[in-house]
Amino acid sequence: MTLTVHVSEVESRPVRTRARSDGIRLAPEPFADRHPDGSRINHALRMIKRRQNGAMDHHFVGIPELTGVPRVAVVIDVMRAFTVAAWAFSRGVERIVLASTESEALALKESHSGWLALKDGAPAAGFDAVNSPGLLRSCDFAGRTLVQKTTAGTVGALAVANAPLVLCASFVVAGPTARFLQTEDSGPVTFVVTGEGGQAEEDLACAEYIGQCMAGGDVEAAPFLHRARTSRAAADLAGGLRSGYHPDDVDLCLEIDRFAFAMMARQEESLTVLRPVAVPDIPSSIG
Ligand SMILES: O=C(O)[C@H](CS(=O)(=O)O)OP(=O)(O)O
Numbered sequence: 697m698t699l700t701v702h703v704s705e706v707e708s709r710p711v712r713t714r715a716r717s718d719g720i721r722l723a724p725e726p727f728a729d730r731h732p733d734g735s736r737i738n739h740a741l742r743m744i745k746r747r748q749n750g751a752m753d754h755h756f757v758g759i760p761e762l763t764g765v766p767r768v769a770v771v772i773d774v775m776r777a778f779t780v781a782a783w784a785f786s787r788g789v790e791r792i793v794l795a796s797t798e799s800e801a802l803a804l805k806e807s808h809s810g811w812l813a814l815k816d817g818a819p820a821a822g823f824d825a826v827n828s829p830g831l832l833r834s835c836d837f838a839g840r841t842l843v844q845k846t847t848a849g850t851v852g853a854l855a856v857a858n859a860p861l862v863l864c865a866s867f868v869v870a871g872p873t874a875r876f877l878q879t880e881d882s883g884p885v886t887f888v889v890t891g892e893g894g895q896a897e898e899d900l901a902c903a904e905y906i907g908q909c910m911a912g913g914d915v916e917a918a919p920f921l922h923r924a925r926t927s928r929a930a931a932d933l934a935g936g937l938r939s940g941y942h943p944d945d946v947d948l949c950l951e952i953d954r955f956a957f958a959m960m961a962r963q964e965e966s967l968t969v970l971r972p973v974a975v976p977d978i979p980s981s982i983g
């Protein structure tokens with residue numbers, strides 16, 4: 697795979713999400729361009745064209761390589777920030793505020809009643825949770841705002857926070873992330889591979905999997921998951937070398953499409969806020 701430093705290419709394009717009554721936003725109508733007779737022919741033709749064209753010219757970059765502002769950024773952290781974020785939403789968190797430092801996370805929590813704070817590493821005073829899906833999965837965070845600070849994932853998201861479209865992803869939301877990008881007709885994506893300066897195998901595997909899914913057709917997840925399972929991060933986690941750890945963490949990070957939403961980061965006032973965006977399945981007759 698070629699690693700290409702992204703060339704800045706800014707294009708402002710509004711992302712057309714729709715509100716749902718429970719607060720989760722819905723992806724753009726996948727068949728918004730349906731034929732006037734109600735058929736889904738335009739969408740189906742787009743999918744066929746995409747398959748004929750093959751994989752798009754995506755970029756895969758580490759955080760240190762980022763220059764300028766990508767048009768579409770998908771920030772990948774499989775182990776564990778964006779697996780944890782997805783679990784937090786599934787446990788009722790309404791929004792996640794991404795913080796750049798632990799002291800900023802604590803200051804945000806302290807200045808907003810009811811907010812919670814999470815960081816990676818060992819449990820620490822003032823923080824309510826650690827960066828572990830295994831430890832988070834039994835929490836009840838209904839309606840809460842969670843401030844998250846980790847070593848790699850949140851740093852990567854903040855590095856591209858000014859991009860017109862920013863998604864944060866891991867294997868547990870890979871399929872919905874790819875479908876969201878398809879429905880947006882996003883074109884080439886800058887995948888920010890957050891681990892190990894852009895070399896983390898689990899993040900590269902997830903980025904490549906999403907890129908292939910965007911091209912359409914059935915993509916076998918197993919080889920990508922195998923790369924992640926045999927990565928250095930998985931070995932460190934399984935070996936107990938990372939603090940704030942549960943024995944199920946590696947398995948939970950490798951559950952493909954556990955959740956039916958993508959995760960979009962946007963600027964809200966002066967904060968970078970991550971929210972789930974529900975993405976419907978594409979019917980198999982045309983998907
Ligand atoms: O908590 C994690 O798994 C890591 C911590 S470290 O980078 O391995 O020290 O953070 P993340 O940002 O989720 O990769």
Ligand SMILES: [Mg+2]
Pocket residue numbers: 773774775776777848849890891929
């Ligand atoms: Mg990581």
